[in-house]
Amino acid sequence: MVCSATIKNQSEVSNMEYPHLFTPGRIGPVTVKNRLVMTAMCVGLAHHDGAVSDALAAYYEERAAGGVGLMITECTRVNETDAVAYPSMLSMSHDRYIEPLRKAAERVHAHGAKLFMQLYHPGRQNVVLFPTIWRFNERMARIFPSYWDWYFKMAGRFDASMIDDPKTAKRMEKYMKPLLAPSDVPCGLGDNPVRHQKTVPMTIPQIKTLIGQFIAAAGRVKKAGADGVELHAAHGYLLQQFLSPYTNRREDDYGGSLENRMRLLKEIIEGVKAECGPDFPISVRLSVEEFYDTIGYPGQGILLEEGVEMAKRLERFGVDALNISSGNYDTAQTSCEPISFPPGWRKYLAKAVKEQVRIPVIAANLIRTPEQAEAQLNEGTQDFIAMGRSYLSDPEWAKKAMEGRSGEINRCICCLRCMESFQENIMNGKPVECAVNPRACRESKFPRTAPKDGWQRPVVVVGAGPAGLTAANELAARDFKVTVLEQGGAPGGQLILAAAPPLKEKMDWFIQYLTHQALQQGVDIRYNTRAAKEVIESFRPYAVFLATGAEAAAPRIPGSDSDTVTTVTPILTGERTYAGKEVAVIGSGMTGLETAELLMGQGNTVTIIEMADQIAPGAYPINASDVIGRLEKGGVRFLPGRRLERIGDGMLYLRRKDGVLEEIRADATVLAIGVRSNSALEKECTGHFERLYSIGDAVTPGRIGNATRSAFMRARGLQ
Structure with a gap:
């Protein structure tokens, strides 16, 4: 079928290595400069009141400057009552949010990128505490300007796992309003992080009010100068809950048949079209398969055949693009995959839709390389390449591919630290973290280009693991003369062990990236070199960074010294x-x-x-x-x-x-x-070097992100 995202003459394409990837495409009346789309990701950078903050605008701008064609904001609530899912969440429920979005759109447009805003309501995928406490917080913040500082300090004591406790949920039910949903089907399957939350079916008046809120929010997005909206009907949120026969068990005009289950979405689309006009495109993010069979419930929920039929009907409703995805909170592995899933594993979902519609198909298919992206365009799997976590790990993914520098891309390793940190930080006002990019979501605090103030002063880094190489690369970027001493015969440190189990080969990607960057910047890596105080002193270093890692702990248990x-x-x-x-x-x-x-x-x-x-x-x-x-x-x-x-x-x-x-x-x-820090060299060197810093597991054993972040902070802060 002919798609409106028509490929132009290849002579107009700036990069012949990936001719389809860097060809302009159209979504409705909007021309996107290439086929690269950054999907919505919640990063926790919005202002406390829901406005686009300078930090969030900087986050978007860096990725626009990095070459993305279309950016879709994180999910944005449409009201200030039952749609509130967490602090520091975007909102478009009031006119006061228009101007901050306008400023962000201008920063994105300055780099030739387009900006859509994703509108959503969480429905049952929420915690009853959040909407209620938000209303209280908002009132208190108006009275006490410093209230948010106090709130986040106190909220830092909140353990997100508490919401998974049935007793806690029961206590919250007593004081909090239940969550709105199509039917009384609370979350409770698989690894759903919001189990045990009380739900209540929406009334018809509540549904009509919600439709008006979506329409009004879309109108504000247009007034702000953004290029379109995306309606979030995927990953188990409210619009998908109405679409799914598992979560929608209503017997009125909004439940039962597919026509009725799609009625809410249809009426929102019609209303947005009437409010914003035909020149303002609408994309729908759609889970075309919920994969309930993967958690032992075969035949439940949205199956692919019905998902494709939904896509066909959405085209008839007048949407301008379909952003194809899968899963919900019950089947979370199928919407945000862990490390074991192979790249492109779900491309068949997008292809099934593409074969049945004429409008552009956007899809995230665990794409990690430009070669894979180009291949899927050539195969006709989709019209636009969607990625989320890849732009968290490397904001310049698109630019590097376009310039023929794909070997320099810092690929996402699918470790899910971003998701984990979002849940850890959800109540304390801190942003998302990325294991392989310590600057992620901190762009306004740490400029991408480090100051060139090293003046070739010598620095010794001990250890070529993730912390050591991260520090070495940052120091080299600052023009220090860096020597890395590694006692083993290869780089990687603990990452070598992390990559050894089955299906963990993506860990090698980060080792490759760090090593490539080090060699490119002239870092001198000396393998099979055991560092000692005298060896380090021979370099007359301005500073010494000890990334000596950790070793497996061996407890004193009777019999633990056995050969077995x-x-x-x-x-x-x-x-x-x-x-x-x-x-x-x-x-x-x-x-x-x-x-x-x-x-x-x-x-x-x-x-x-x-x-x-x-x-x-x-x-x-x-x-x-x-x-x-x-x-x-x-x-x-x-x-x-x-x-x-x-x-x-x-x-x-x-x-x-x-x-x-x-x-x-x-x-x-x-x-x-567990493991324990290797601190012997630190003890040997203490008092002998003016600037001696331990980083990574040598300080506190932990995850990759802890190591890279501590290394980056120390290296960027060296005076």
């Missing part, structure tokens, strides 16, 4: 292997789970023992359940609530919470109970 006991490190490096053995893994953090999967794949019978009452305590649920699902299919046994007391004679002795002592057989035992 090891930490995870020899397993992940391949130094020690087992096959056909009964292996016990002690500890069910992500390292323990992933090591168990590696052992399972080598033909061992694996048991995971965890002292806590649940498996994977402290791990991000989507990442944990991704691995646990494969372990369960492979027959791995889980024993939570047990403390290892003794190892001996091919047996493990475990103490249960009720005091009972259990015995299980184990030919080998692998300890995955």
Whole structure:
């Protein structure tokens, strides 16, 4: 079929390596300079009252300057009552939000990019606390100008996991209004982060009011000078809840048949068209498959066949583009994938829609390289390439591809630190974090170009892991003369171990990026070099950065010195292997789970023992359940609530919470109970160098993002 996003003569294209990717396309009356779309991502940078802040405008502008053709803002609420989902969330519910959006649009337009605003309502995918507390906060902020500072200080004590506690949910029900939804079907399946929240079916007057709120919000977006709107009918939010037969069990004009389930969206589209006119495009983000079969509910929700029919009807309703996606909070892995999912895994969804409609199809298909993007355009999978996390990790993704520098792209590794940090920071006013880009969402605080004030003064960095190389690259960008001393024969540090388990090869991408940047900037990396005080002194360094990492912890448990006991490190490096053995893994953090999967794949019978009452305590649920699902299919046994007391004679002795002592057989035992900082070199060097800094795991063992952020901050702040 002919699409309105017509490809022009290739002679007009600036980059012949990716001729389709950098060809202009049209969405309704709007011409987009290339086929690259930045999808909506909530980053927590909006002003407390819902306006576009300078920090958020800077975030958008940097990505517009980086070459994106079309940018879609994060989800934006349409009212100040039941649509409030978290603090620092965009709003377009009042005219006061027009001017801040206008300023942001001007900054985006200055770089030749277009800007759509995504309008939404969370429906059941919310917490009853948030809409209620928002109304209180708004009133208090009007009375006390410093109220927000106090609020975020207090809210920092809030643990987001509390909302998953049924007792807490019951207490909130007593004082808070229930969430509006099509039907009384609260969240409660899979890894849904907002389970146990009370819902209530919307009345017809409430539905009519909501339609008016969407229409009014779209009108304000147009007045602000933005180029279009996107209606968020994906990922399980309210508009999708009306579309889905799983969440919509109404028996009136807004439920039952597909025609009725689409009525709300249809009336919003008609109203926006009437309010904004035909020259203001509407995109709909649509989950065409909810994947309930992946969590044990086959045949439930929106299936692809019906999703395609929805797309066809939306075209008839007059929308100008379809942004195809999948999943909801119940099936969250299928809308924001963890690291194990292969690039392009769901492109068949977009292709199924593209074959049936004439309007442009936008789709995010876990695209990570320009080559993959160009291939999917050539295949006819879609008309526009949508990415979200890729622009978080590298704002210049588009520019680098256009200039033939794809090897310099800092690819998203799908670790989901962005999602995890959003939930961690949701109540304390802090923005999202990216594991591989420590500047992400801090663009207004840290300019992209570092000051050239190093004047070739020598700096020694010990360790070529993520912290060491991040610091080295930042220091080199500042014109310091950087030497990295690495005791091993290759870069990567803990990332080498992180990339070893099955389906973790994306971790290698970050190692490749850091090494490429270091070599390009002239960093001198010396492998197989053990750093000691005397070695470091020979460089007469202006500053020394110690990124000596961490090592696996080995507890003092009777029998732990046996030859049959090891930490995870020899397993992940391949130094020690087992096959056909009964292996016990002690500890069910992500390292323990992933090591168990590696052992399972080598033909061992694996048991995971965890002292806590649940498996994977402290791990991000989507990442944990991704691995646990494969372990369960492979027959791995889980024993939570047990403390290892003794190892001996091919047996493990475990103490249960009720005091009972259990015995299980184990030919080998692998300890995955955390790591401890390597601080020996710091002790040796303290007092001998004026500027001595430990960074990364050498300070506090943690995730990749903790290491890169501490390294960046220290390197950027060196005086």
